[in-house]
Amino acid sequence: MTIKYVPEPFRIKMVERIKMLTREERIEKIKEAKYNLFNLKAEDVYIDLLTDSGTNAMSDYQWAGIMRGDEAYAGGRSYFNLVENAQEIFGYKYIQPVHQGRAAEKVLFPLMLTEGKIAISNMFFDTTRAHVELAGARAVDCVVKEAGNPSVRAPFKGNMDVERLEKIINEHGKEKVGLIVMTITNNSAGGQPVSVKNIREVSAIAKKYGIPLCIDAARYAENAYFIKQREEEFKNKSIKEIIKEVFSYADAFTMSAKKDAIVNMGGLIGIKESAELYQKIKANTICFEGFTTYGGLSGRELESLAIGLTEGLDENYLRYRIGQIEYLASILDDHGIAYQAPVGGHGLFIDAQAMFPHIPYNEFPGQALAIELYIEAGIRSCDIGSYMLGNDPDTKEQLKSEFEFTRLAIPRRVYTQAHFDIMADALIEIKKRAASVNGYRITWEPPVLRHFQASLEPINK
Template sequence: MANKYVPEPFRIKMVEPIKMLTRQEREEKIKEAHYNMFGLKGEDCYIDLLTDSGTNAMSSFQWAGVMQGDEAYAGASSYYRLRAAGQDIFGYQYIQPVHQGRAAEKVLFPVLLGPGKFAVSNMFFDTTRAHVELAGARAIDCVVEEAKNPAKRAPFKGNMDVKKLEELILEHGAENIGLVVMTITNNSAGGQPVSLENMRQVSQICKKYNIPLDIDAARFAENAYFVKRDEEECKNMSIKEIIRCMFSYGDMFTMSAKKDGIVNIGGLIGIKDEKSPLILKIKANCISYEGFYTYGGLAGRDMEALAIGLYEGINDDYLEYRIGQMEYLASRLDDAGIAYQSPVGGHGVFVDAAAMFPQIPYYEFPGQVLGVELYKEAGIRACDIGSYMLGNDPDTGKQLHADFEFTRLAIPRRVYTQAHLDIIADALIAIKERAGQINHGYRITWEPPILRHFQAHLEPVQQ
């Protein structure tokens, strides 16, 4: 039976019309897009689950803040309000705004990484991996083994494999590990959370070998919710206390604020120690790539909205509703026998496309197959998190085989209702019923060298 839907802790004040194209129209649109979900127009998608990044609905307080934005080029009051919010929530002394998460990586990573260096993470997301490679380094994933079995229900499947982490450091040499990155929640592993204890253990290893520890903090609030719910030592702590404790183990953070900041644009870099020599280098890179360091590519109005959104994203009622949406959709899939990365994570449901299409090999991209079928079935746009997204080995050029073949249903914050979630579930059930008739996937006809899944052209593999 489906979980009881957690009612929205807000009222709807403005609506945005959407419409469903006919099945024939959708089949034509996805073909015109070269079977790439990023090639579709937003207006041609009935329910858009491509990402939860920047697709969120801002509150009346945030929109009011937009009107108070200080657009001074240097030293705007909006910057100081954003800085104060970041210092208060995360406990870091230096807060650098940037326009989004990959900008944070572009500014910070070249300072710490270069040719011959390695970066180790519980699991890199696509753009983070790309910025490691663009800096000349190589990325290594080190997630716990439980995460690689989507059917296994275990808490904190986003954790770093601590034993393997230390083995990797010894294998490559501590002096060659430029950075350890803890992604909270672990997006590529299915939005799975990281425990406070695991963060503590990783921090101890990094200190032992004098390796900087960066927190990829895009979904820090959702991670804190799971920690409070499932980690015994944290049950009586507030969400903010958990965040402060979690971040105390890192040296720095990079953040796409377009997720848990509940804004449409924005990012942050945080440095714990205001005397860190990294800060001058960060400021220099920010001025070169993003803009003066007191705005970092953001308008004053965007900094105002983010300063407010950071607090709204750690509200207990909001987080209960937010995770409740995922649990409701996942429970409908449980009832239908549809496999996903379980237990459900924080920002979406990651459907196990390999389980739905066992007849389709990884190099024909099962996650992309399910994404295309969802669009054709009900106008739902989703995203492959599998071998298609992982891409080719940067040294050999050969197709990599991902640990998972997921189709990610990323749910924007405060946007869709229970009725929309039911449409998603019904569409997946309909596809499952005919999954055995789909015997071939897709092949790539053109791809760029970096982050191919944003632009690549595909075509169906003919029988």
């Protein structure tokens, strides 16, 4: 039964015109893009769900903040506004701005990971995994088993498998484990939340073996909202109180602020108390990002980020944000379209393997569904499956993902109920002709993060 759409807790003050190509035009455009949705021009996309990163609509307060941004090279007012706000929210002593999340990983990870070491996570996303490997280490996923079954409606499918985590540490030896990473929410597992109970347990294991614990905090506010809704201990706690609790168990965090801070560019590194590590981070920031008090960002971006960190914690906004996705999911339930259930925080992860059981993992069902969505309705989405996972860094063989998802990542404060109805209608139409959809093969790929650049062609059977 379709649930009621949650009304927007804001008014629209400015609009951006978008165009819609014909079906024939879209078929030609995706062919020209070599069946890689990253190669499409944005103007040829009607509803852009490729990512929720940096695609958000900023508020009037944020735009006003842009006018107030202090563009000083060193020690600008906007830097101190950001640091003070972040310190208050997260409870960490040291805050370092960078230009986005992967920059935070580039700055921090080489200080903790070297050749021969491993990093363990509840699940690494693509760029995080790449930065682990670029540091010479290897990434090991350790998500709970229920995450592997999209139809199982467990409340915290993003959790770390604690028993397996300790087993991996003992198998490799604690000296080989450079870092434990908790991704909140767990993007690759379908935007699924992580409980405070699980974070406590992982923290205890990290302390037991003397291994640093880092939070990948891109969607920390959405995760806190799920905790409030689903974890009994925190039902009467505020979002800010929950965040303080979550971050108290880690030693550091990296953040793409382009998600839950509702900005178009920005990132953060947080260090709880290690002055020695912070000094090394500052040195790397100067080398890679610019001076420490701007970290690759303009003053106006620092100012809008300081404001967005607070706006992203508003409970009415978070209720609307998650409610949009629950509305879409309820329509799909009525038509038997499988997804990673219950819904994630930042999007809906359609079970492409269930949609196309005849397409094997090495012909990329998640990518096939993403292409069909563009052809059907001009919707751009992306594969979260074997195509994104890539090849084993040692054997170069195609890896098999635990999931074959097509992610509909929802930009914040951008699309209306009518757009969500179009998303649902497109998936319903594709399901009707699912048996006729074929897979794809890669004709060219780069060695790292291939899905951003690879060329593909359809497999005609």
